Amino acid sequence: MTPDRDPSRIIGAAQARAAGAALAPGGHLADNLLAFTRLLRRTGLPLGPGEAIAGLEALTQVDIADRRQVHAALRAVMVHRREHFEIFDQAFQLFWRDPEAAAHAAAMALMDANKPKDEKAPPVSRRLAEAMQGDKPKPPKPAEEPPQHDMTFTVSERERLQQMDFEAMSAAEIAEAKQAIRRLTLPLDEQRTRRFRPDPFGPVADLRATVRESLRTGGEILDLERRRRVTRPPPLVALCDISGSMSRYAQILLHFLHAVANDRDRVHTFLFGTRLTNVTRQLRHRDPEVAFEMVSHIVPDWSGGTRIGESLALFNRLWGRRVLGQGAVVLLITDGLDREGAKGLAEATERLRGSCRRLIWLNPLLRFSGFQPKSQGIRAMLPHVDDFRPVHNLNSLRDLVATLSDPHAAQRGRMAA
Incomplete structure (x- = not known):
């Protein structure tokens, strides 16, 4: 066989001609790839100019007429985490198949909003639909004279958001608060x-x-x-109440616990209402929406009743020896309103305090200036905690971070209690 008739050389030359034609100045493949990269960024994938350039170079090494080769090449150079494969696959199928994908995605998002809760699309599909909907150009705003505002006695939106109670926030303000919570760091004092x-x-x-x-x-x-x-740093153990009276705060505080679990090691998270559930493994997933979707599948008692004493006793019996070693710090997040009264609550809290180095109780009821410990559960638990703090807005979370990084805060908190 002569070199001119070699099949491998003929196929390679054909692929090179196809790639060169697609990447020529008159082609649109580079523009489409840049738009595809922007779409993936809107869905949450950490992509930048380097991934777009690498994807463009990868397309010169494959047959762009073969859809499977293009998909494999782009995913190999643009996706760095296994949990992002599903988002990439759906975005690739939708973007590179239908030029009117944005309109279809908007219709999908509208139909999904009217579905019952148990029939809605998974978080990945919703995020992709919202990202594709963002491609639709917005109509230009009419030219108007800029309004004049007197800013003498007003405060910034950021400062107002820091002081606003989580329960009084709108959906947009909760989204901003979640973004601010993810940027918080938790420097525990090293032991x-x-x-x-x-x-x-x-x-x-x-x-x-x-x-x-x-x-x-x-x-x-x-x-x-x-x-x-x-x-x-010592281990951090969080026991979060997800009963009906704590559901709004628990939803936001889970974002804080998810950010902490992905920022440091030896973080253990437990949720309790009428029963105790270990969600440590689920919150280690880097994508928050996927992590919370996994948590919702294994937590059966969200927004139900509260059995604080029974849950703490179960934690002491099954998990205390496993996670409370080496000077662990425990965050007990609850309002102290137990449906069983104070049955066994003092004994369980005392044993929990004796098994850890610091026990910090975070109670959203402390946001009220006239708060008094009148509940039986609160009176039973209060003598056995090192620190009793509010947790109802962003400022309270920042104060918590400062407290955990102070090695002398435990002694001061216990003396004050």
């Missing part, structure tokens, strides 16, 4: 462990390392090796 690490400026002399190093010089000690004790 000393029993492990050491080599450090040339450490305060402790390492005799074993010194002798081992002297073997290289015939037993003569030239330098004294030193070491320093290892410090690391």
